[in-house]
Amino acid sequence: MTALSPAVPVPAHIPPEAVYDFDMRHDPALLANPHERVRELLRDAPPVFWTPRNGGRWIVIGHPELFQASRDTETFSSGLMPRAQLAAMMAMMPKDLPRIPQATPITMDPPEHGKFRGPLQKTFSPRAAMNQIDDIRALADELIDKVIDQGHCDFISAIAEPLPVTVFLKMMGLPPERLAEFRVLVHEFLENTTTDNMVAAASMSRKVADAMLGEILARKDDPRDDIISLLWATEIDGAPMTLELMEDYCVLLFIAGLDTVINGMGFGIRHLAMNPDLQDKLRARPELIVEAAEELLRRYSFTIPMRRVAQDTKLGGFDLKEGETLALYIPGADLDPREFTEPEQFELDRENKVHVAFGVGPHRCLGAHLARVELQVLYQQMLKRLPPFRLDPDAEATFHSGNIIAFDTLPLRWD
Template sequence: MSNAAQLSPAVDKPDHVADDLVYDFDFYADPGLIERGHARAVEVSKEAPPIFWTPRQGGHWIIRGHKAVFDVSRDTDKFSNGPISYEELQEILKSLPEDYPKPLIPTPITLDPPHHTMFRLPLQRAFSPKAMKKIEGDIRTLAADLIEKYKPQGGCEFMGSIAEPLPVTVFLKIFGLPIEKQDEYRALVKEHLANTDFEPSAVQERLRKVAAVMHDTIMERKDNPQDDVISLLWSAEFDGQPATIHDLENYCVMIFVAGLDTVMNGMGIGANHLATHPELQAELRANPDKVPAATEEILRRYTFTLPPRFVKEDMEFQGVTMKKGEKAVLLLPTADLDPNEFDSPEEFNLARESVHIAFGAGPHRCLGSHLARIELNILYEEMLARLPEFRLNPDHPVQYHGGPVWGPEELHLLW
């Protein structure tokens, strides 16, 4: 992704936005972000107000400070996860002709409690710590096989060689989708996440492409259930009614996009930090029991997700005037760099005890956090155990991508 060509045009500031709350930051294509990754997040954490308005991407709020992010994440009365309410959505669905395609609504992530709670419940069991613990051995075997495959080559492009196939293969097995189609799936997800056209018709077109690529598998699992998430969702009931194909498509477009992209970016960010800190590699090789602590500190120092919220009513929030319908992006990377919450936040501190917000907070806290932690811990353990000291390839500088999930576009390692 190039930077200058992708930078969105600036729009005029609304009258209710104070001048001192404006900070120019395009979280998709900011040049500093594309070139320097989280170094740009450090700058934003120092320069921008805890809540600021950016003229990029159509103009919207960004919630930067830790307290502000935490409060917004938990306040579903004032901030919604979707642009319209569940009740409004039902009215729209009722008004459509029977033969008209129903709009796809990623579920449960775009819903608020209590409906979010109802639709999230089946997934809670599927992604529980107990369920994830059962597949830990399979994840370790896959990680070891991938590392050993590239070890004799003395280096690799890490994102495509290891960071992508590891979590994607694991996810496809859990979800119940054919592993041999992972290249097709990943290309579709990258296209979806890179697109900044948020007109409802454009969004629906993208979601329908995602649903279409899974349709045959979804319908096959209805008649021939297996031990996977799609089969589990077919067995669920909502308000006493059995799941419908519309319910399954709503679930699948959300889980598909999240499951095929998020963790691989975290893996790339972690590998990048280890590659640029040989002393940390040495410490962790000597003390493998410290890997989980390193995983948590990497997650804090390089938090990489930016979930959106939508203002539900005209209001004053922490001294800032907001209007109904405005978008507010939770800048989790800067929340975890807030000096009001963390001592010396730029410093990587293996002994840090403060709790990060990398997986969010409140009812929408990341459903896959247990799986992500297992995958990250295993990857770092296996890399440190099987590879000699690894470093960045100076002939291939790291370039990053922005958007709702940040991470390296490519990461070339040598050992």
């Protein structure tokens, strides 16, 4: 079992009733059965609480509080270090150090954020996502074909990982032969998001940018039908695109588009594997899969965006001080009984279907259309092609947690 991160002293302005001891990376109950532990948090901890773990931070699990904090970008900044401080730090670095890409625009606040989100918005339209549907279906079938006769697989390594990574390579105009290399990179990246080591995270961003640098440079003068070419052709406030910004966008798309879909698929398929009746129902009525995919995103939300408190404020009745860190714990918000009736139930016809799995406010997920297409097509093909599947009774699913609650493995069986 991984050791908990050391507890830091509670600052004087934080009252005892605000403190709840929860290590969002290593909590053993979270890693054993993630969303059960999240429900326990909702029962036992206040909607906004402070934990002495992970360096000491606020965690927002309540739905209205998360909504409020996500939209108030003046108070809750996405720049985890103030821009001026970051610029001063960069200026002090030796000039021959490699440049560290900044995932853009996810680390920016409005109004700057909007300016840099614009170019990406065009490339992630619902139509752009639908255009990929046939390729995604063919790919899902190909991956299912590889395991169908063996009666079992680790769903994560056999299907959930290669599918979005292949979609990503194609979308970015990277050759499909680089699948194995990018899968290794996804793993390495993941390992670095489960530590609090800033240096490791920075060098990882450089490594991800380097993996795409050749294609980024090549597409500048030889545009093709891919996102890298499209981004080169955009202007920001009338200024032409730069190589630095291209790196920043590409690093963001790698961070945002891979690990997320992998685990969305994992949680969805795990629920289906535990619920044979639901599998039967969706096999009989595949038109319900679109709704089911949405309810699975709510029931098992798994991303945890971070914010920096940019000015003293109050949230959930407690005083938060400038410079403190805050985790927007979306898995909690989507299971908050104050927002969803019987939130633990998977309910296809629930009244309130508006989940926050894709975030709230100006940073709301740009890849949501694409993610939905990937999830829906995967569920359709798994249910159509495979006989009823179940969790492997001899091998449990294993998890790790950082800014995403993520699977290591999800062993499945079928007859």
